[in-house]
Amino acid sequence: MSENNQNLSAWQRFLKKITKANELGKEEEIMTDHNYDGIRELDNVLPPWWVAGFYITIAISVFYYIMVFMGNYNQEKEYQDEVAQAKIEHEAWLKQDMKNHPEKYTEAKAYTDKAHLDKGKELFMAKGCIACHGIDGGGGIGPNLTDNVSILGCDFKSTFNTISKGGRPGKGMVAWESSISKEDRQLLASYVLSLRGTTPANPKAAEGDKKCD
Ligand code: HEC
Known part of the structure; x- marks a missing residue:
């Protein structure tokens, strides 16, 4: 074996070292006396790379055992x-x-007192709502806000939500969230609710299938 070593490259020597493979042609040296119907057995040494892997798994199992069964580490x-x-x-x-x-994080709240409703009315004029809903809420481009039906919901929450987030896509009701403060949207929604049941000069025909009391 060793007499050929000089002719081997470093890589080949390395392979030889980690496999410890028996050289071809020298099977007789490691032939066992087992013979089963002509099938015989060589007593090869375990390749060192394989043995190393085997020991590594044993080392890992010890580490694993300690962690999982003696320590308090587990996936759960x-x-x-x-x-x-x-x-x-x-x-x-x-x-x-x-x-x-x-x-x-605070729920929008409805106002019912006159002072706040008056403020809401001012905003209704100032913020341009009247351009589409009419000066008295009777409607125009936008629906009548005084009758007892609604497209998007009659209660305070729905009304506040419509003013904040807008109407159905493409209908023209803007989402005012980014341009009107929360406090002012509360005042507007409160005022809009107070319009219900009032009598506008030119009421637009009722729209929507939500019945409001
Ligand atoms: C450019 C026109 C326009 C302006 C300006 C406008 N709206 Fe509207 N609004 C509409 C339209 C159109 C609808 C119907 C939306 C739909 O059908 O989804 C509507 C719907 C509503 C509704 C729901 C009505 C219902 O029947 O459910 C409320 C409440 C409302 N607007 C309040 C306001 C307030 C308050 C302002 C001012 C801050 C305002 N709107 C400004 C066009 C407008």
Whole structure:
């Protein structure tokens, strides 16, 4: 074996080292006396690369056993820990967001007293609602706001939502969220509700299938 070593490249020597393969033509040296119907057996050594892999798996199994069965590491716990961590982070974020945008977290509230309704009326004139809904809410391009039906909802929440987010696509009712403050949209929605049941000069024919009391 060794007499040929000088002629081998470094790579070939390396391969030889990690496989310890028996040289061809020298099978007799490692032939066992097992013989099964002419099938015989060579007593090859285990290739060192394979043995190394085998020992590595044993080492890993020890590490794994200690971690999982003696320590407190497992996938379930890892998952629970991550969920708990995410919860903490989300709560911190929520706290900060509530601080930065308090208006997002408070329910819009309806006003019914005259002072606030008067303010709502002023806004209704000033913000251009009258261009489409008429000076007395009787309607025009937009629907009549005084009759007892509605397209998008009669209650305060729906009305506030329509003013904030707009009407159905392409109908012309703008989403005022970005240009009118939340407080003012509350005043507008309150005022719009107070128009119901009033008698405008030129009422537009009723639109919508939502019955309002
Ligand atoms: C450019 C025209 C236009 C302007 C300006 C406008 N609206 Fe409208 N509005 C409409 C139209 C059109 C609809 C119907 C939307 C639909 O059919 O989805 C509507 C619907 C509504 C509704 C729901 C009516 C229903 O029957 O459900 C409310 C409430 C409303 N507008 C309030 C306002 C307020 C308050 C303003 C002013 C801040 C305003 N609108 C400005 C055109 C307008």
